Amino acid sequence: MKSLEFVELDLLRKYDRPGPRYTSYPPAPVFTPEFGPEDFQAAILENNAARPRADLSLYVHIPFCDTLCYFCGCTMLVTHRPETIRRYLDHVEREIALVRTWIAPERKVTQLHWGGGTPSYLRPEEIRELAGFIAERFPFGEDPEVGVEIDPRGLTLEHMRAFRESGFNRVSLGVQDFDPVVQQAVNRLQPEEITRRAIEWARELGFRSINVDLIYGLPFQTLDSFARTLEKVIALDPDRIAVFNFAYVPWLKPHQRLIRQEDLPTPEVKLRLLKLTIETLSQAGYIYIGMDHFAKPEDELARAQREKTLYRNFQGYSTRAGADLYAFGMSAISQFDRIYAQNYKELKSYYARIAADRPATALGYRLTDDDVVRRHVIMRLMCDMELTKADVEGQFGLRFDEYFAEALAKLEEFVADGLLRITEEKLIVTDLGRLVIRNIAMCFDAHLERMMRERPIFSRTV
Missing domain, CATH: 3.20.20.70 (Aldolase class I)
Incomplete structure (x- = not known):
């Protein structure tokens, strides 16, 4: 990570904005x-x-x-x-x-x-x-x-x-x-x-x-x-x-x-x-x-x-x-297949459900086909710091550049700033780009605009 020894603070400042941490996609809100x-x-x-x-x-x-x-x-x-x-x-x-x-x-x-x-x-x-x-x-x-x-x-x-x-x-x-x-x-x-x-x-x-x-x-x-x-x-x-x-x-x-x-x-x-x-x-x-x-x-x-x-x-x-x-427990979130399920955050409500021998589920979400594709893309980018387009195309039966045309257009700014490289085959996050990986992932988030419009809910990305 030698290239990070000369981090451009102005560049980080540019991308320091509210955004999800993507421990899940879609995010909990x-x-x-x-x-x-x-x-x-x-x-x-x-x-x-x-x-x-x-x-x-x-x-x-x-x-x-x-x-x-x-x-x-x-x-x-x-x-x-x-x-x-x-x-x-x-x-x-x-x-x-x-x-x-x-x-x-x-x-x-x-x-x-x-x-x-x-x-x-x-x-x-x-x-x-x-x-x-x-x-x-x-x-x-x-x-x-x-x-x-x-x-x-x-x-x-x-x-x-x-x-x-x-x-x-x-x-x-x-x-x-x-x-x-x-x-x-x-x-x-x-x-x-x-x-x-x-x-x-x-x-x-x-x-x-x-x-x-x-x-x-x-x-x-x-x-x-x-x-x-x-x-x-x-x-x-x-x-x-x-x-x-x-x-x-x-x-x-x-x-x-x-x-x-x-x-x-x-x-x-x-x-x-x-x-x-x-x-x-x-x-x-x-x-x-x-x-x-x-x-x-x-x-x-x-x-x-x-x-x-x-x-x-x-x-x-x-x-x-x-x-x-x-x-298990208050506020705990389960995740499997295409669902997320979160227990009540309030102790009284959690107790009432369990005492009635029922799940303590307060909120949940069932992923759409589009959510599943975007979850995979965001997951691989955040874990591998790169993404092979053909892998996504083979797994989900789509043409990457067409399906994600809007996201790729947003990513051009990251490419220009030296945070990301996009080739015919791959998206590759640079060493400096790792610092703004949340921002890169946000380009693929189909729910982001609505979440940000409703109320301030996210911490800053940098």
Whole structure:
């Protein structure tokens, strides 16, 4: 990625605009309440009749946290009441048991992920109980990827043992920034030592992959302070590093108003933070996967990108393509075949559905033929950073240049700016173009204009 050492900040500024992250296509704002619980149940039965032995990917949402991080964009709840967590786990287990009755018994789990919130906020015995509940009901495939998001604050060795002995082999640690001034501003005080200790525990217990999450664009971040954070993270030697662009969306997340806009880095500084991140991590030997992910060359994520088997879902980049995603808990989104189905984001509504032994589906979407084609194109561009026209033509029976004439016209600007190369056979994203891959994908989005017209819903792309 040597060419990125001289990133043209003016060029990045030109493309810095609101846009989807494309963890799904169409993006979640397209989901509709017209797709309800009965539609979801019917889709599950149809999926399992058609794919009775296909791999499964399971996601469990644990929304609870000890404190509110002001930057948070997740569906989360602050609680210090054990009975609140107990009630939630009872409903999640009931939901899992319900949906399990509609899933073909031979299907094996190749991927399991717990997100939040803070899954490590559960007590060790609760971790073992929920993991055991899942393991009793689903057979697991050989060498599954079993990951969990962890907050080092409040973490004990017993928590880590509970995860490891329950089959977890990957951990993702939230750090965001090591600078104490930044931590104070976002209400997340996290001394370096507890992060270092969590990573040491993970290594001692045999977790095979360690990821660290950072965020750039937080209040009071400077080039010097974030450079120090990056060097400290590199010294911890994680297998993967995710560096997310802070999505400042107080109109969607009212608690973000606790962050004063005047304390945020200027757009100019934010672009320089991105440039600094890519240069520093690339020089340290990490491969820039795309979007906000970096991985060591031998990591499974980097290998999957080289082999063009990388995949993208609601957890970000994934190596387990082809698995159908079934998600449990409030706000969780399932994805398989041509459907997306999202559970209620409100605890009361979620509980009411599960108590009635019905799916907790609040919103969903069934993809059209056109959606399926565009989803494939956007997926391959974001994962492979290139696209072979003949592959799309062969898979979907269309003439690429004719079908995507409008998108190709929009892409000419990217070609002129050195962000993309278009040949007779391929679309090839340049090194610099990787930084605006969301913008490139937006050219293929048939829903974008309507979504952007309705209300501001997306973070900025750079």
